[in-house]
Amino acid sequence: MKLRKYLIFTLLILVLLTSTAYAEIPYSSYTYDYWGNPVPAPAPYVPTRLIDGTSLGIGAFNNASDMFVSSAGKIYIADTGNNRIVVLNDKWEVERIVDKFERNGEEQTFKAPQGVFITDEEHLYVADTGNGRIVELDENNNFVREIGKPVNEIIPADFEYKPTALVVDRAKRLYVVAAGVNQGLMEFDSEGNFRTYMGAPRVSVNMYLYFIRLFYTEEMLARTTDFVPTEYNNVKMDEDGFIYVTTSTISVYDIQGAVSARSTDDRVSPVRKLNPTGKDILRRRGYFPPVGDVQFYSRGYAEGGQSLLVDVCTDKYGIYSVLDNKRGRIFTYDGDSNILFIFGGRGNRLGTFNNPVALDKIGENFIVLDKSVSGYGQITVFEPTDYGRLVLQAVYYHNEGKYDEATACWEEVLKYNANSELAYIGMGKAALDQDDFYTAMKYFRLGNKRDYYSKAFKLYRKEVLSRYFGIIAAVILLLAVGIYIRTKRTGRREVEA
Amino acid sequence: MEVLRGLRYVTYLIFHPFNGFWDLKHEKRGNLGSALVLVALLSITYILRRQATGFIFNTVNLLQLNIMVEILSVVLPFLLWCISNWCLTTLMDGEGSFKDIVITTAYALSPLILINLPMILVSNVITVDEGAFYYFFISLSTVWAAGLMLVGTSVVHQYSMTKAFLTCICIIIGIGLIIFIGLLFFSLLQQIFWFIWTVYQEISLRF
Numbered sequence: 001m002k003l004r005k006y007l008i009f010t011l012l013i014l015v016l017l018t019s020t021a022y023a024e025i026p027y028s029s030y031t032y033d034y035w036g037n038p039v040p041a042p043a044p045y046v047p048t049r050l051i052d053g054t055s056l057g058i059g060a061f062n063n064a065s066d067m068f069v070s071s072a073g074k075i076y077i078a079d080t081g082n083n084r085i086v087v088l089n090d091k092w093e094v095e096r097i098v099d100k101f102e103r104n105g106e107e108q109t110f111k112a113p114q115g116v117f118i119t120d121e122e123h124l125y126v127a128d129t130g131n132g133r134i135v136e137l138d139e140n141n142n143f144v145r146e147i148g149k150p151v152n153e154i155i156p157a158d159f160e161y162k163p164t165a166l167v168v169d170r171a172k173r174l175y176v177v178a179a180g181v182n183q184g185l186m187e188f189d190s191e192g193n194f195r196t197y198m199g200a201p202r203v204s205v206n207m208y209l210y211f212i213r214l215f216y217t218e219e220m221l222a223r224t225t226d227f228v229p230t231e232y233n234n235v236k237m238d239e240d241g242f243i244y245v246t247t248s249t250i251s252v253y254d255i256q257g258a259v260s261a262r263s264t265d266d267r268v269s270p271v272r273k274l275n276p277t278g279k280d281i282l283r284r285r286g287y288f289p290p291v292g293d294v295q296f297y298s299r300g301y302a303e304g305g306q307s308l309l310v311d312v313c314t315d316k317y318g319i320y321s322v323l324d325n326k327r328g329r330i331f332t333y334d335g336d337s338n339i340l341f342i343f344g345g346r347g348n349r350l351g352t353f354n355n356p357v358a359l360d361k362i363g364e365n366f367i368v369l370d371k372s373v374s375g376y377g378q379i380t381v382f383e384p385t386d387y388g389r390l391v392l393q394a395v396y397y398h399n400e401g402k403y404d405e406a407t408a409c410w411e412e413v414l415k416y417n418a419n420s421e422l423a424y425i426g427m428g429k430a431a432l433d434q435d436d437f438y439t440a441m442k443y444f445r446l447g448n449k450r451d452y453y454s455k456a457f458k459l460y461r462k463e464v465l466s467r468y469f470g471i472i473a474a475v476i477l478l479l480a481v482g483i484y485i486r487t488k489r490t491g492r493r494e495v496e497a
Numbered sequence: 498m499e500v501l502r503g504l505r506y507v508t509y510l511i512f513h514p515f516n517g518f519w520d521l522k523h524e525k526r527g528n529l530g531s532a533l534v535l536v537a538l539l540s541i542t543y544i545l546r547r548q549a550t551g552f553i554f555n556t557v558n559l560l561q562l563n564i565m566v567e568i569l570s571v572v573l574p575f576l577l578w579c580i581s582n583w584c585l586t587t588l589m590d591g592e593g594s595f596k597d598i599v600i601t602t603a604y605a606l607s608p609l610i611l612i613n614l615p616m617i618l619v620s621n622v623i624t625v626d627e628g629a630f631y632y633f634f635i636s637l638s639t640v641w642a643a644g645l646m647l648v649g650t651s652v653v654h655q656y657s658m659t660k661a662f663l664t665c666i667c668i669i670i671g672i673g674l675i676i677f678i679g680l681l682f683f684s685l686l687q688q689i690f691w692f693i694w695t696v697y698q699e700i701s702l703r704f
Contacts, residue, residue, distance in 0.1 A: 035558045445552055454553045454625035461622065 026352050027329075027345035031420070032294045034287050034448035036259065039419045044332070044341035044388030045366055047351030049092075052378040053079070056094050058086060061377030066127075066165065067358040067369045070118035075362070078116045078126070081375060083109060085116060085126060090362070098124065101135070103143040110135070115165035115177075127163040127176070134163055134176065147174065150186060150194030167237040169276075175235055175243055182231045184278065185245065199245065199278035201230050202267045238314035242281070243274040246322060248308035252298075255306040258289050265289075270309040271322050283318070285336035287421075287448070292324045292331055293342075303327055303346065311359040313366070317399035319392070323359040323368065328352055330359060330366065330382075334395050338422055341388065344368070351380060364389070387416045394426060403430060421447040432456050437463060503531025507607045514645055518652035521604060522597055529596055532603035535610070539603075540571045542610045542617075551620035554631060574672075578602055581671035582650070585664060591654030601653045605645035612638035 025046055030038045053061040062081025069075055073090035084099035100109045111130025118124055122139040136144040149161040162179040163186075169175070172190035175198070184200030213221065230249040237243050247270050258268040266272060266280035271290055273282035288294045292307025307324040314320045318335025328346040333339055345352045358369035366382040384392070394409035410426035417423070428443030429452070437460035444453035465472070506526045510517030521527045544567045547557045579602055583595045593601065616634055623631060650668075651661030 450553050451625060457553065458624040458626070461624070 026347060026349040027343055029341065029343040031339050031342055032288060033419065033421055036288060036294050038295060041341070041419065042387040042416050043343060043385055044391065045330075045343055045382035045384050047380050048383045049381040050350055050378055051092055051381070052376070053086075056086075056088070056092075058094055058097060061086075061375075063371060063375040064369060064377035065114045065357050065371065066116050067360050067367065067379070068116045068118050069360045069362050069367070070122060071120050072122055073362065074118070074122075075360075075367070076116045076118055076124065077369070077377075077379075078113050079377070080112050080114055080129075083111060083113065083130075085110070085113065085124065096141070098126075098137065098141060101137055101141055101143050103146070108143075115163065117166050117168055119168055125166055125168055125174075127166050129162050129164055129179075132161040132163070134166060134174065145192060147188055147192040150188070152194045154197075155194070164233075165235050167235050167243060169237065169241055169243075175237075177232045177235050177245070180231070185232065185235060185243070185274075199243070199272070199274040199280075201247070201269075201272065201280075234311050236312050236314060238273075238318075238320070239316070241276070244271065244312040244314060244320060245274060246271050246309040246312050248310060248325070250306070252306045255291050259291060259294050262287065263289050270307070271312055271320070273318075273320075283336045286333065286338040288339075290322070290331070290333050290337045290339075292322065292329070293327065296327075307331075310357055313359045313361050315361065315392075316396060319395060321359060321361075321366070323356055325356055328354070328356050328370075330368070334422075335399065340391055340395070340422070343382075351382070353380070364392075387413070390416070391420075391422075394423070398426065403433060406430070421449075423447075425449045425452065428452060428456070432459075435459075499528055500530040500534055503527045504534060506531075507535070507604060507611075510604055511608055511611070511641070511645065514648040515652060518601060518604070518649050521600065522593070522653055527600050527604060529600060532600040535603040535607060536572065536575055538610050539575075539606055540568045542613050543567055543571050545617055546613055549617050549621075551623070553623075553625055554620045554628065575602065575606075577672045577675060578668065581668045581675060582664075585667050585671055586650075586654050589654075589660075589664065591656070591664075593653035597653050601649040602646065605649040606642050608638045608641040608645065612641075 025043050027043075029041050029043045031041050033039045053059050059082070061077070061079050064077050064079045064081070064086075066078040066080075067075065074095065075088040075090075075092075077086040077088070079086050082099075084097050086097055087095045089095045100107055102108075110126060110128050112128075113126045114129040115127030116124065117127075123144065124137045124139075126135045126137070128135050132149055134147040136146075138144055149159075160180070163176045164179055165177040167175050173195075174186075174188040174192070176186040176188065178186055181197075182200070183197040185198050187195045187198045189195050230247045232245045232247050233249075234246045235243060236245075250268055250270055254268045255270075257263070258265070264284040266282065266284075268291075269280070269282070269284070269289060270292065271282070272280045275281050282290070284290065292309055296306065297304035303326065305326065307329070308326045309322045310325040311323040312320055313323075319332065319340070321330055321332040323330055324344075329342055329344045331339065332341040344356075346354065348354070353368060353370040354373050355371040356368050357371050360367050362381075364384050368380045368382070370378050370380065372378060390409050390413050394406050394413060397403070397406035397409060406426060407430035410420075410423040410430075413420055413423040414427070424443045424447035428440045428447060428449065431437075431440035431443060432452070432455070437456045440456035441453055441460060444450075444456055503526065506517075506521070510521060510526075517526075544564055547555075547562060547567055548559065550557075579595070579598050582598050582602070585591075586593060586598070612634055616631060616638075619634075620631055647658075647661055647665055650656065650664055651658055654661070654664075656664060
């Protein structure tokens, strides 16, 4: 009898100790807490597939630099080095390859196209960088129009026009990012005429530089660099028609300054959300501005320095993700720029990159285009884990006003990740709605949310005061009477003396 | 007893700084013991402020709070101020001895204790909306202490107000200099140490 028990116990131990098969994720996911410390988090997305030109049977990609998922679910890849646009269907099969088109009976080709955009009617816009033009083709590869070099008195005649990325809004206006332009996006009207520059970043003037320049001679001034706005490197449009732009030219000192000041200013921001007038309307309510990594080694170390954001990808309710080219990470923020996920990394394994350049979403999956070391491009597909889905679902519910469902999600999220400040804040908000102020305070404290804590505390204080009003009033009354009697007595004693 | 008497004098001094500092020095109203107690109290106040201030107003990461560091961040500036003060005022015909300077400085910092201690309690029962009240008193204590410091410097060394003000600025510059020289000294010491260490290693590995 005893032996059998012993045997069963041993077997149980053995079963528990045998490792189950699981795919190891080659990166560690994390988020940043209120103090700016990286806090480990469960993986929100896991890499599942790797696709490259060879496996598609169309020859290796060569410096492919952009990727676009159309509303019909087709994937367009700007295969820059091969001068072609590759179109894949939603099953990752090659549908067609656009490398030439017919214009007035004359055959034309692309030259190093770096950007693609697809309208809802499945019209293809190509930023034909090498030819200095934008080409619109319809869904059957027929030429529609060409938008060439912008002509305007504010553009110098010797300006070399190299469009690298573009979006087209519902009114058929074009917003183009061109190399070497720091006045913002180039806006073209539906006719293809250059209208104006829009959305140039505001210039931040450094107090020290401003002061020191007062003492510079003409010659010295001429030799210093001017205060110029930063150049944009990519542009995307969300479903509401707002334009997201990224830049990677902000200095590491400005980024560090913005982080340590918890800046909500749009001047030092590698990602911006522009409304049609070119004003930045990105909500920066997170604990830190959306600059990618908040903590990093200084320059000089391997992989040191600020994140270099090269692409942005939007989701419902203002949720957006940015791609860091330096450390190969993807940062997902909610509509208030609270950090949701950080995942990805540098390396040669599935799920890591060497030179990631484009980020997009197919349904709930992320796809990342990596130029690789030698330009041999490959696309990695990331699928969300249960944890990733839960967090997103909670944010969706919250934005839809379904607070009970959101709370249930956050509760579930906390089971996966007890460090999630956002989950605590979500729970706190729910407790606040249910007039459970003390619990709300507890959650807001865990989530380091001081303004909401203050709100909950105010209500809790009121509750406590009204509950114990009788006792408090009685104590004050007793004290007053006591002091009154005491002063009278001592006064009498003084008179007697 | 002597110490307690000296501490009670604080309540008179902070409201009558000119007479207060004069009597502090010439009538022996304060003593070194009470001054050191004041510095200790200031350290305790500072730690309490960092640790026990209400969550809404407390921006310190409590997980990383180190009491030794907090004490040092009170005592070190205090000592630096006193030393720099003494160095400068001996050159500038100041009349105060080092002991006088220590006592004066400690007494001048007393508003920080008197106001900040109750503010720790208050910060636990007020909300963000009433924050202006909190921040007002915190800055009041700082300004008050700075004012007392200025008056104290002028009285203890028998300086005019202008001279005292300029001296205070010089003292701050002096503090910077002391820190600079200190760092220089330590880094030099470190290099000498490493030089000797590498020579030793070189020799010991060779034979």
